[in-house]
Amino acid sequence: MPLLGPLVVYPPTPRTVDGDVAEEALAALVDRAVDAGVDGIAVLGSTGGAAYLDRARRRRVVEVAAEAVAGRVPLVAGVGATTTEAVIAHSDDAVAAGADALLLGTVSYLPLTDDEVVGLFADVTRAVDRPVWAYHNPTTTRFSFTVETLLRVAALPGVGGVKDRGIDAAELRARAARLLADAPTTVEVGFSGDLLGVEGLLAGARTWHTGLASVLPGPYVALARAGAAGDRAEVDRLLDAVRPVVELALAHGGPRVVHAIGEILGLGTGRLPAPLLPPAHEVVTRLEQMIPELVGTTAAP
Template identity: 45%
Template sequence: MFTGLSAFPLTPTDETGIDERAFVRLVSRLAAAGVDSIGALGSTGGYAYLSREQRAWAARAAVEAAGTTPVIVGIGALRTRQVLHLAADAHAAGAAAVLLAPMTYQPLTDDEVFGLYEDVTAELAIPLVVYDNPGTTHVTFSDELHGRIAALPNIGSIKIPGMAADAAPARVAALRALVPAHVTIGVSGDWLAAGALTGGADAWYSVLGGLFPETALAITRAAQVGDTAAAVEASDRLEPLWALYRRHGSLRVMSAAAEALNLVASPNLPLPLLGLDPVSRSELEAALHELGLDG
């Protein structure tokens, strides 16, 4: 479950609520494609914008639509009490694991971050993925903090930001030396994933995989069998898409791409988030056509 491709779908949402049929369709596509796990209610899934009731529904719906594919459910929230409630809901829904990023308004100290994971893992009956996402949460994990947290019970994996291919072997090795052997190391940052996977990372927690699972699987499987050239070539081919990610953020790009594929309606992001502007949307549609991803 904590190796290979973990695909993170959108949770299509407007001001009236979640588009339930579209969400189930997105999750079902991933299971049919054969991804290794599905990450419901990650950052791409807009967890921070949803109520507890909406998140509980999405967890149940994802588990049901995924069939035998393990589902990892995001449980991030501002207060520890809220996180514990969300963890209980995810467990009750049948989630195989949970994903926790330390959300904050006030800056958190290392001891406060550790205390969050200590409190949550003490009550968990399923594994937890530590979500290190400083670009969104503005919480920076030191390697020492990762080591402390990874020693807690029920920690199954660490999701870290991607890194350049030439830095990946040393980065992964340094972190692996500090965490227990059973804790896998996964990466996000889709345009950097191929280099990280070929550099020793165990898993790709993928935004791309949430909408284009076959494309992401091709990169992942090549890396897993040691075919570095094929993995890098397949990733480099997606540079038109990666460039849009870097300019607009992966969530907005995948939102517009899902619209282009007629998988979701518009709007599908919760306000105040806005979709791509018309010019950028045209660029995306051209890129999808060029890459053969529009059919």
């Protein structure tokens, strides 16, 4: 039985002024998204700022999210780290804290080779007892999965899915076609991207993974439903509403914009960890003009 549905959202990790996890704000973000109708919560992704959290705080994020989810939707936890040993340690923590699945990005200092990446997934899937999703994020990790390497990973026992991406709609559709045709049927195919990811749903993929949806769940739930139904016209109509916000996120950094939107909506997302800075004043002003209308006019029923 598939684990993830059409829309999995990636909340930011709110922090206190001391850098600890702002637990009430995180729980409220998770609860708000689930109530809006999302199909899964994924903590400690890029939007969740896993790279800026130590091991204890990462585990606490999963614990808080698991309590807030309360079994209503699947909970995915990011476990990426620069060494296999650290990945397995984060995986053990996430499993103990209540994660239903693990998301593994190819974090590294030295760029990894294809064989090193396949070996990483083989080692981790042998060591943990939760399904592992392969995360393709070349901008952050400096490793770009070819479809062939992603299929090698997908063939490993213990891999539950892939979170792929494309540079444009045509490439995404081509990658989706290959993965859906050649990956084991037990492997769930999904795509990321606050705008482009819905093309995966239209191409037959199982899941859309997105960070902006964590603070704007209503509009994105509506989009995901239309995408999963194959309703191109409705997807295009709804995309027109979110496109200006996504363009700001692409230009100024998704996590920065997600945190800013959270603050505009009073969600307590707080400040980014130093040395990261919030978006410039003029960007926040534009978001303040966009967000109330977006939430009010495109939220899913």
